[in-house]
Structures are given as C-alpha cells and as structure tokens.
Amino acid sequence: MIDRTERAIIAETQSGLPLVARPYQAIAEKLGLPATLVEQKIKAMLERGVIRRIGAVPDHYRLGYTVNGMSVWDVEDGLVDEMGELVGALDYVTHCYRRPRRARLWPYNLFAMIHGRTNEEVEDKVDAIAKILGPAQHGHDVLYSKRILKKTGIRLQNQDKQSCSD
Amino acid sequence: MDLTTLEKDLVNGWQKGFPLVARPYARIADALGISEERVLEILAGLEARGILSRVGAIVAPNTLGASSLVAMRVARDQLDEVAAIVSSEPGVNHNYEREDNFNLWFVVTAPDADGLDATLARIEARTGHATLRLPLQKAYHIDLGFAL
Incomplete structure (x- = not known):
C-alpha cells in the first residue's frame, strides 16, 4: 500500500497543491522533508497506481454538467469484465466499476457514472450504453442525483493509529 | 459558466x-x-470561482485503507435527519440523495476493514436503518479527466 511518508504527503495535499511557484518545496517544508523526496514519493505513487493522475480537478456542477446519472446494469457474470472495459472506455463515462449484487435487494453488478447538462443528454448516453451491452444485460436503471449532501476529498483520519507498511 | x-x-x-x-x-x-x-x-x-475544486492528485480507491459505496432506503420524512447523521461521520466523503427506493448513497473510507465495519455499525445504530454495502470489485476506467 503506502508508507508513512507517502501517507503524510497525501494528507498534506488532499485539498490541493499550493498555488506557489515551488509547490513541492512548500509541501516539503511543512512536512520537514527534502523537496526531492516529496517529488520522488509522488512519482512512485503515480507509477504504482496509488495516484491515478495529478492535475486540475474540475467541478462538473460549476461547469454546467448539473445532471449526474448513476447508471446501473445487470450484466451476465461471464461477460461483465469484457463489457466493463467497453463502457469504461466511453468518453462520457467518468467512473465504471463492478460491484456485488445483493440477493433480493440489488440486482446490478456494473456501475457507470454519466454527467450531462440535461436529463435528455444523460438518457441518450444510457441508450448508447444499452446498445453496446446488447443481450449481455438483463436490466438497468438510472439513479439521478437529487441533492449533494456532502462532498469532500478523501479525509485521512486517525493518523497515528493507521497501519502503515513502511 | x-x-x-x-x-x-x-x-x-x-x-x-x-x-x-x-x-x-x-x-x-x-x-x-x-x-x-x-x-x-x-x-x-x-x-x-469553484470551477476547479483543486489542482491535485486523484487517489485510486482502496489504496488508503478500506472503502465502500453504501446505499440506504430511507422514508422521505426521515431523510434529512438520517443524511445529517451519515454526513457527520468523518469517514464519509460523498453523500448524495438519489431518485430511487435506495435514496441515500454515500462512500465510506476507513483505515482498515474493521474501521469500515465500525463506521457502518455506528451509522446503523444511530439511524435505525440498514445499510447496503456495494464495495468496488473492479475498476474499468482509468479516470483520465473530463473534456469540456
């Protein structure tokens, strides 16, 4: 997973990198580490896939993409990985995950998050996904967001109690 | 904008x-x-202006500990109260009301699996509602950003 230094760097930067000429230097000074180590650790986390990407993180809502549809699909188990790759590659799908079904409560095993300016835009995209999945899917639903009740970056907690693998 | x-x-x-x-x-x-x-x-x-929430790192799920998407089915007149309890948990970083029988959807992150269990047990005890856990099993999308 991540070591103590990496965890400290993520905790320090989770609300964003400082907008100063030398941001890694600024982080390093706060943590009492050499700036080169901060750069190295971030690079290592990127290479290991712990960090997916670093860059500008836009707010979909502020950009006018106010409709957020979580499309959920019941896809045949033997085909879900293949289909997940296809759906995940679509440029309008921001997240695509396989999740467990739950007996009698939840039949859907593939989740694809779609952002749009209008419900119609999201519906068109759902139709397009349905075509791609074809007979591999046995049912689907779209859960539109009604209210954002809380949205923050991941907050690290209980720093000293955490099991770190240094 | x-x-x-x-x-x-x-x-x-x-x-x-x-x-x-x-x-x-x-x-x-x-x-x-x-x-x-x-x-x-x-x-x-x-x-x-809020157009960027930040310039920073997107951390892959489940690398900082244990996490799960969780759904709850809550009566309309109890939703605000239940949602407030859920949001008050520091391990909850996203909490959405959605249009479905399962109308409350949130993501819980904890240092480890026991911590996740404890958070959800606390939420169930405090709200009197069951939670439906839908943890990520596989990610098919390397989140490369969002084209304007």
Missing part, C-alpha cells in the same frame, strides 16, 4: 500529467506560451 480560451486550455489540457519538477507551473506556462505568474493567477481565479 464562461471560460476564456486560456482557462479552457488549462482545464482541458492539464487534468493529468501535472509536471513533477521543482517549478511545475513554469513548465505549464512554457507549454501555453504565457508567464508562470499568469498560470498561477488563472488557476487561483478558477479555484476561487
């Missing part, structure tokens, strides 16, 4: 690949043909 061409170029072109060099904003400035000060100014403006 109207964006200038430069703002759009910055937001579209730099959602990934932020330079890992001592002066990353100077590197971006070179690519755009403007000054480092101007890049910092534009980014600060975008953050102030």
Whole structure:
C-alpha cells in the first residue's frame, strides 16, 4: 500500500497543491522533508497506481454538467469484465466499476457514472450504453442525483493509529 | 459558466500529467506560451470561482485503507435527519440523495476493514436503518479527466 511518508504527503495535499511557484518545496517544508523526496514519493505513487493522475480537478456542477446519472446494469457474470472495459472506455463515462449484487435487494453488478447538462443528454448516453451491452444485460436503471449532501476529498483520519507498511 | 480560451486550455489540457519538477507551473506556462505568474493567477481565479475544486492528485480507491459505496432506503420524512447523521461521520466523503427506493448513497473510507465495519455499525445504530454495502470489485476506467 503506502508508507508513512507517502501517507503524510497525501494528507498534506488532499485539498490541493499550493498555488506557489515551488509547490513541492512548500509541501516539503511543512512536512520537514527534502523537496526531492516529496517529488520522488509522488512519482512512485503515480507509477504504482496509488495516484491515478495529478492535475486540475474540475467541478462538473460549476461547469454546467448539473445532471449526474448513476447508471446501473445487470450484466451476465461471464461477460461483465469484457463489457466493463467497453463502457469504461466511453468518453462520457467518468467512473465504471463492478460491484456485488445483493440477493433480493440489488440486482446490478456494473456501475457507470454519466454527467450531462440535461436529463435528455444523460438518457441518450444510457441508450448508447444499452446498445453496446446488447443481450449481455438483463436490466438497468438510472439513479439521478437529487441533492449533494456532502462532498469532500478523501479525509485521512486517525493518523497515528493507521497501519502503515513502511 | 464562461471560460476564456486560456482557462479552457488549462482545464482541458492539464487534468493529468501535472509536471513533477521543482517549478511545475513554469513548465505549464512554457507549454501555453504565457508567464508562470499568469498560470498561477488563472488557476487561483478558477479555484476561487469553484470551477476547479483543486489542482491535485486523484487517489485510486482502496489504496488508503478500506472503502465502500453504501446505499440506504430511507422514508422521505426521515431523510434529512438520517443524511445529517451519515454526513457527520468523518469517514464519509460523498453523500448524495438519489431518485430511487435506495435514496441515500454515500462512500465510506476507513483505515482498515474493521474501521469500515465500525463506521457502518455506528451509522446503523444511530439511524435505525440498514445499510447496503456495494464495495468496488473492479475498476474499468482509468479516470483520465473530463473534456469540456
């Protein structure tokens, strides 16, 4: 997973990198580490896939993409990985995950998050996904967001109690 | 929300690949043909207007500990109260009301599996409602950003 230094760097930067000429230097000074180590650790986390990407993180809502549809699909188990790759590659799908079904409560095993300016835009995209999945899917639903009740970056907690693998 | 061409170029072109060099904003400035000060100014403006939530890292799920998407089915007249209890948990970082029988959807992150169990047990005890756990089993999308 991540070591103590990496965890400290993520905790320090989770609300964003400082907008100063030398941001890694600024982080390093706060943590009492050499700036080169901060750069190295971030690079290592990127290479290991712990960090997916670093860059500008836009707010979909502020950009006018106010409709957020979580499309959920019941896809045949033997085909879900293949289909997940296809759906995940679509440029309008921001997240695509396989999740467990739950007996009698939840039949859907593939989740694809779609952002749009209008419900119609999201519906068109759902139709397009349905075509791609074809007979591999046995049912689907779209859960539109009604209210954002809380949205923050991941907050690290209980720093000293955490099991770190240094 | 109207964006200038430069703002759009910055937001579209730099959602990934932020330079890992001592002066990353100077590197971006070179690519755009403007000054480092101007890049910092534009980014600060975008953050102030809420168009960017931040310039920073997107951390892959389940690398910092245990997490799960969780759904709850809550009667309309209890939703605000239940949602407030859920949001008050520090391990909950997203909490949405959605239009479905399962109308409350949130993501819980904890240092480890026991911590996750404890958070959800606390939520169930405090709200009197069952939770439906739908943890990520596989990610099919390497989140490369969002085209404007």
